[in-house]
Amino acid sequence: MSEPPSRSEQRQAALAYHEFPRPGKLAVTATKPCATAADLTLAYSPGVAEPVREIARDPNAAYRYTNKGNLVAVISDGSAILGLGNLGPLASKPVMEGKAVLFKRFADIDVYDIEVAASSPQHFIETVAAIAPTFGGINLEDIAAPHCFEIEKALTERLDIPVFHDDQHGTAVIICAGLINALKVQGKVLESARIVCLGAGAAGLASMNLLLSMGARAENILLVDSKGVIHSGRTDLNPYKQPFARETDRRTLAEAMVGADVFVGVSGPNLVTPEMVRSMAPRPVVFALANPDPEIRPEAAHAVRDDLVMATGRSDYPNQVNNVLGFPFIFRGALDARAKRITPPMLIAAVHALAELAQEPVPPEVLAAYGLTALSFGRDYILPKPFDPRLIERVPPAVAAAAPCEG
Known part of the structure; x- marks a missing residue:
């Protein structure tokens, strides 16, 4: 059996992962063709004027003609980064990029990571409120208590899109x-x-x-x-x-x-x-x-x-309590329902969907992904595994069904 990597080896592997072959973990990719002059006239001027006019007439048209309905902002001030503490907004960027990767991998949600140098909770609130029209939802991340409570409450009340503080x-x-x-x-x-x-x-x-x-x-x-x-x-x-x-x-x-x-x-x-x-x-x-x-x-x-x-919270012991089981699928359900907020009944629906899934037989592809021969509900298996393909099938519909009807 090979020796596990040393702390120094792990550090170097993590740094290399983030630096090569290009820095960071995210890139922007065009979703429409842009290979000809005709494509350009549709993508930008003059074709872009048509959806602009439609959205000016009806703001809900933004969900039809732009990526707003599948775009989440992952936003932090860097005041409580993982277990590392208050290291500032710029230092939080690798974590926010990582969160974006998880959104995309598990729920096919696009993300812009945004790191805010805010001097106060009110400054942070005003900054997020000002950029909110871009997004279909806001995921607050790594913001220290008690400011996080004030920020989440104020933004939930002000905005007409879901605001979710994952650490809460x-x-x-x-x-x-x-x-x-x-x-x-x-x-x-x-x-x-x-x-x-x-x-x-x-x-x-x-x-x-x-x-x-x-x-x-x-x-x-x-x-x-x-x-x-x-x-x-x-x-x-x-x-x-x-x-x-x-x-x-x-x-x-x-x-x-x-x-x-x-x-x-x-x-x-x-x-x-x-x-x-x-x-x-x-x-x-x-x-x-x-x-x-x-x-x-x-x-x-x-x-x-x-x-x-x-x-x-660790992956090397049974029963890892891992937030990736929640936030991608909760947001997927909220976006699919065009919810204006994430409510306690939506959260409770996610709880029950996750709990019930863990009580069902584990499919072979999950066993294969984790190198296991058997796994069943019991003392060492109380939560689904993150790579369980049934999560996207079960949790978002449960969350969407519990969303309030807001005509």
Whole structure:
């Protein structure tokens, strides 16, 4: 067996991938012929004047005569880049290009990546609002909390196209789909599950809010931030954390996890000890999603619990919670429905479509893509694989069917 590549080798491979044979991961390709003088008269002047006049008469004609209906902006200020932090808008460009590649590969959606040097949330909001007519949807990416909440809310209210913050709602959809199935495997139900969430930023708050929309009980959720349990006696909570303040005498993560059915970590590495996992209820569910290093390694968790369902954000362990299962297909459904916004029922429809797909037999082409001989719903398979061709068949129609009718 060959040795895995070293960290230095991985770094060089990643840099070479992005530099050669031409820099970056994206290019613009013409979709109409442009080989003759006649083609040019249609593509530009004078032929282009005809769709211009039609769109001036009826703005909806832009969906007929331009790429607006299949074009999404992936936009960031670079304030929360993956696990790297606030490195600025220019440094976020490789990530935004990568997101564009995933949109195209999995849902055939075209993307312009846009990196904004914004001095304030309001500056960012005004910038995005000003360029919004170009697009059929807006995907906000890698924007730090709590500004991301203000930005997403303001743009959703102002624009007549879907606005989606993947770090909030995309992550929430995949967490909820995986959690429904993990609880099913463990013989438990969401309505009675005791849940601890470590991390009160975009992903944690959105995930817990979506779980509440799906039937989780508020009194069964304990949210933990860097200062401990979010309880009713704290006076340092922003408006987004305040609804999760509970009447409880638990103050630390260790205290919160005693008797818990579910742990969801969207925080940082190595914050959960084996003793904390040991203290959880029988047949627990642990989602340790910090990347690249989870809150607790699966090996450490399994060493103290043999009745565990475990998920991480990594591809080298079973049950990867991967946003690529969500955002391309959610946007595909929203664009197909010509939705003006992405609503909680649309997100919940995506959750159920993903959860139900994982319960079905796995087709041979998926096994082949991952070098597997067998895979079935259970402790090590609670979410579909990203290369499952059924995702594009199931998730977008479910999302589109749940979209509000807006005549």
